[in-house]
Amino acid sequence: MPGLLRGVARTAVVAGTATAVSNRVSRRQAGRWAEQEAPAEQQAPPAPPAAPAPSMESKISQLKDLGDLKAQGVLTEAEFEAQKSKILGS
Numbered sequence: 001m002p003g004l005l006r007g008v009a010r011t012a013v014v015a016g017t018a019t020a021v022s023n024r025v026s027r028r029q030a031g032r033w034a035e036q037e038a039p040a041e042q043q044a045p046p047a048p049p050a051a052p053a054p055s056m057e058s059k060i061s062q063l064k065d066l067g068d069l070k071a072q073g074v075l076t077e078a079e080f081e082a083q084k085s086k087i088l089g090s
Contacts, residue, residue, distance in 0.1 A: 059088070062087050066080055066087070067080075
C-alpha cells in the first residue's frame with residue numbers, strides 16, 4: 001500500500017504542476033497578444049470629423065469685419081489681403 005500512495009501522490013504533484021505551468025503560459029500569451037493589439041490601435045487614431053464649411057453669410061460677415069479693421073488702421077494692406085485669402089480659401 002505505501003508504494004501505491006506514493007505513486008498517487010507523485011501523479012497528483014505532476015498533474016498540479018502541469019496545470020499551474022499551463023495556466024501561466026496561457027496568461028503570458030494572452031498578455032503578449034494584448035500588447036501586439038494595443039500599439040496597432042494607437043498608431044491609427046480615428047480621423048476627427050470634418051468641420052462644416054463656413055456659410056456664405058459667415059464669410060461675408062468676416063470680410064466686413066476685416067474691412068472695418070483695415071479702415072480703422074488696425075490691419076495693414078498685407079495683413080488684410082492675407083486674412084481675406086484665408087477666409088475665401090476655406
